[in-house]
Amino acid sequence: MPILIGFLWLIGYWLIGEVFVHFTGLPVSSGVVGMLLLSVTLTIRGRVPNSIAAAAQPLIALLAMLIMPGVVGVFFILDELAGQWPAILFALILGTLLSVTTTLWLLKRLMGKHYAR
Structure with missing residues (x-):
C-alpha cells in the first residue's frame, strides 16, 4: 500500500506540473516542473515520506531504460x-x-x- 500512495504522490506532482505548463505556456517539460515542485515540498518538509521512497526506488533502478528513447x-x-x-x-x-x-x-x-x- 505505501508504494501505491507513493506513486499517487509522484503522479499528482506530475499532473500539477502539467497544469502549470499548460496555463503558463512555459517551454519546459511538465515532469521537470512537477519534480521541481516535489523537491521544494520535500525540502520544506525536511524529509522524504516512506511511501515516496518506496515508489521511487524501483524507478531509479529503471532510470537508464527510461532515458534511452530520448x-x-x-x-x-x-x-x-x-x-x-x-x-x-x-x-x-x-x-x-x-x-x-x-x-x-x-x-x-x-x-x-x-x-x-
Missing part, C-alpha cells in the same frame, strides 16, 4: 544539430555541473545533521 532519438536528428555542437556541449557541461552541485548541496542540507563530523 538518447536514441538524437541520432535521427543529427543533421539538424550540425551547426549547434558548441552550444550543445556548453549546455551539457553547464547542466551537468549545476546538477551535481545542486544535488550535493541538497544532500548536504537534508542529511548534514545526521552525518556531521
Whole structure:
C-alpha cells in the first residue's frame, strides 16, 4: 500500500506540473516542473515520506531504460544539430555541473545533521 500512495504522490506532482505548463505556456517539460515542485515540498518538509521512497526506488533502478528513447532519438536528428555542437556541449557541461552541485548541496542540507563530523 505505501508504494501505491507513493506513486499517487509522484503522479499528482506530475499532473500539477502539467497544469502549470499548460496555463503558463512555459517551454519546459511538465515532469521537470512537477519534480521541481516535489523537491521544494520535500525540502520544506525536511524529509522524504516512506511511501515516496518506496515508489521511487524501483524507478531509479529503471532510470537508464527510461532515458534511452530520448538518447536514441538524437541520432535521427543529427543533421539538424550540425551547426549547434558548441552550444550543445556548453549546455551539457553547464547542466551537468549545476546538477551535481545542486544535488550535493541538497544532500548536504537534508542529511548534514545526521552525518556531521
